[in-house]
Amino acid sequence: MRNFWLLSLLSASVFADEPSPQRQQELINLLKHDCGSCHGLPPKGGLGPSLMPDALAPKTDAMLIEVIQKGRAGTAMPPWQDFLSITETAWLVEKLRQAE
Numbered sequence: 001m002r003n004f005w006l007l008s009l010l011s012a013s014v015f016a017d018e019p020s021p022q023r024q025q026e027l028i029n030l031l032k033h034d035c036g037s038c039h040g041l042p043p044k045g046g047l048g049p050s051l052m053p054d055a056l057a058p059k060t061d062a063m064l065i066e067v068i069q070k071g072r073a074g075t076a077m078p079p080w081q082d083f084l085s086i087t088e089t090a091w092l093v094e095k096l097r098q099a100e
């Protein structure tokens with residue numbers, strides 16, 4: 001049940017609010033400069049795997065948010081929880097899913 005709880009928590013915070021327009025711009029910059037340095041720009045893959053919509057389609061929001069927040073131990077994927085709130089991370093995942 002722990003996952004279920006986490007999911008409700010996530011959806012609650014996702015729908016509660018979204019980042020301010022200025023913060024959205026900062027997040028887009030982070031995506032290009034920081035994430036892009038490993039995942040590519042557009043993020044078709046490099047050191048890290050592709051983050052293009054087709055690659056993300058089979059993956060759940062909960063899993064993607066978790067990896068971005070916590071990183072993936074034993075790999076180059078660092079944790080971003082000190083820089084990104086869960087709401088901001090969810091917003092970024094949504095952006096990645098919508099990218100052309």
Ligand code: HEC
Nearest residue numbers: 031034035038047048049064067068072075076077078080
């Ligand atoms: C220093 C390099 C590096 C940076 C910077 C980085 N990543 Fe990663 N990322 C990786 C690697 C390597 C993996 C693959 C980990 C593995 O082998 O499971 C990964 C995995 C992921 C995954 C999981 C993909 C999947 O299919 O399982 C997501 C989502 C992700 N990164 C998003 C991001 C986002 C968003 C950012 C910027 C906030 C970011 N990454 C920054 C290296 C990086």
